[in-house]
Amino acid sequence: MSDSGLPDDPDGDRTSDPSPADDGAESRNPLEEAADATLASRAMDGDTHAFEVLARRHGPLMRVYSAKLLNSDIESDDVVQEAFLTGWRQIDQLDSPAHVRNWMMRIVTRKAIDRIRVRRTHDDIDDWDPPAPAETSPERVVIARLQMDAVWDALDKLPSDQRRCWLLRETAGYSYQEIGDSLGLPLSTVRGLLSRARRFLLTEMEAWR
Template sequence: MATAESPEESGTYTQSRRPPFSGKPGTLSGLDEATIVARAQDGDLAAFEHLVETYQGRLFRLAYRMLNDRGEAEDVVQDTLTAGWRALPGLDRSGAFGGWVYRTATNRCLDVLRRRSAHPEDSMDSAGLWPALAVQSGDPHRNAEIAAEFECLSRALAALPPGQRACWLLRELHDQSYAEIGAALGISPVTVRGRLARAREKLAEAMIQWH
């Protein structure tokens, strides 16, 4: 189920929240990512700014759905992209940047969840996770049903163990392969498959009234 984006999930930051780079990403829009990463590795700030523009929204949506906290999600994205600039020279392949930032952001989210003393589902705000619905109808009753369905999904997702939640989000919302998810979480693709199966089973049980 895809959703439209709200300001909370759009990944749009104020200038103070973004890594301090000053390139002009628009001039690189015709190049493939491998070339842009290679340029960034050579110290081209405009090339890295293009990567920031490409990934900051995606990473924010992942972090926000993992953490349900805008401030913490913004911190994860800013820390990840700033660290990405420092890590660029050490990447073996120009195409490895996307995997690196997903892996780093996911693990930073898991670190935040480990530090929390309260269960994340106790503070789950379903309106924050799914603030705008992809499909709106002229029927207020139907819109209320859709909103209730998304609230149910939000709470079910929040109740998953963090590792299962990360696998589900990376697979279902970010279209990552089992190998990419495994690399992000430091687990095997077989383990990813198992976690996904358990997550899907639990979510299906929670959503059975909507089937």
């Protein structure tokens, strides 16, 4: 595992072994545009570059989500790195490459739950066991996990521009102007895309309200 939290290549003779001298820049460009399913399939075959792209693509969202569960940015970084390690080691257990994002989110959720349990154990002094805060109780965390799965399923149904706008706004905190600059879209288009995405997600998530 490198300092960035991405897995080191366990077999030094693999051509995918990343190094500054690697002249495979041309081969990395298509990976950045590849679908999650393609990247996951390649990662299952031992391609570390493909897994690194997945980690870069979904890592920010994993950090935002785990930080909300843990109420700690520092712990969130640790949890996401642990999730990357587990994901790399268990990538062969992935049932459907197309669902790799949900799979990785479930891993980071389990890691966050484990961290919350450790906190509670360390906080138990002289057999004093106060109830966990409502927002970090195991029951609430499980509900949050199920709700997150439902959100991802709903997001997958959105057109790509709506999904990107929503993710940049709601998970990364981008302003409308920053979203437009990032995606090369007029401000009025960003507003329209976000409005349609929110209406759709409100309908899809009605059962969770």
